[in-house]
Amino acid sequence: MATAKPLYERLQKNITAYPPEEAREMAFMLLDHYFGLRKTDVLTDKPLPPNRTEPDWFKVLERLNRQEPIQHVIGTTIFCGLEFEVSPDVLIPRPETEDLVRLIMHDFADRTDNVPIVDIGTGSGCIAVTLARFLPQSVVMGWDVSENALALARHNADNLNADVTFAIQDILNVPTGFSQFFDVVVSNPPYVTRSEAADMDRNVLDYEPGLALFVEDNDPLVFYKAVADFCVKYLTKNGACYVEINERFGEATRAVFAERGFTNIQVYKDIHGKDRSVRATF
Known part of the structure; x- marks a missing residue:
């Protein structure tokens, strides 16, 4: 045997x-x-x-x-106890992002009314789907610029019985007529600078989408500025913004939110002691 x-x-x-x-x-x-x-x-x-x-x-x-990622070889990965399908069209969900999701769930666990949430740059849908599953009072949207990513995110939401509305949307070009407001704005945007690529492993560089990874060195916080500007207009007074960040730019990201009127800004470290996420409120 x-x-x-x-x-x-x-x-x-x-x-x-x-x-x-x-x-x-x-x-x-x-x-x-x-x-x-x-x-x-x-x-x-x-x-x-x-x-x-x-x-x-x-x-x-x-x-x-x-050096093809094992998650691509087997086709799935576990995120917050849920099994998500992955592909070269999306970033592979990582444990650091689980910490971001758990922070949101902790902050809004006691809410009994609806909690409108938007996940900007949803990729595989791991953030949006997990919040929809574990925060039953949430009303979740997931945005991305990639049709292929959105197709996979919808597939994951269907497989995991999560009610999420997905849409093509570019945070750098939000329509002026947009009128919805959110209690939670969350994003794990591109934050790796082009100059950092030389130090990255092949299993990331060769197999994960550059569109979701890289920003130009001359404006590494472009997406955080856009997310913060969006929050100024569309985050509710008692809402919060949550973003995953490049470990090199913790204080710089804090400054982006401070310059736009956020008064309570916390930078959280990951298990390796590196700046990894920011929570900001008005």
């Missing part, structure tokens, strides 16, 4: 494009995705499912060793 541990060890050994610790985590992810085996199942050498359908392991390993 085939068991989990030998397969795990074979996969881990043959994932050669990454350090051993990352290869081990990828091997665990593969067994979880394809066979539903958790780490403890693997380490206790449980039998592989008898009626399993195995992937072509050679092709899986080949893709991983080209």
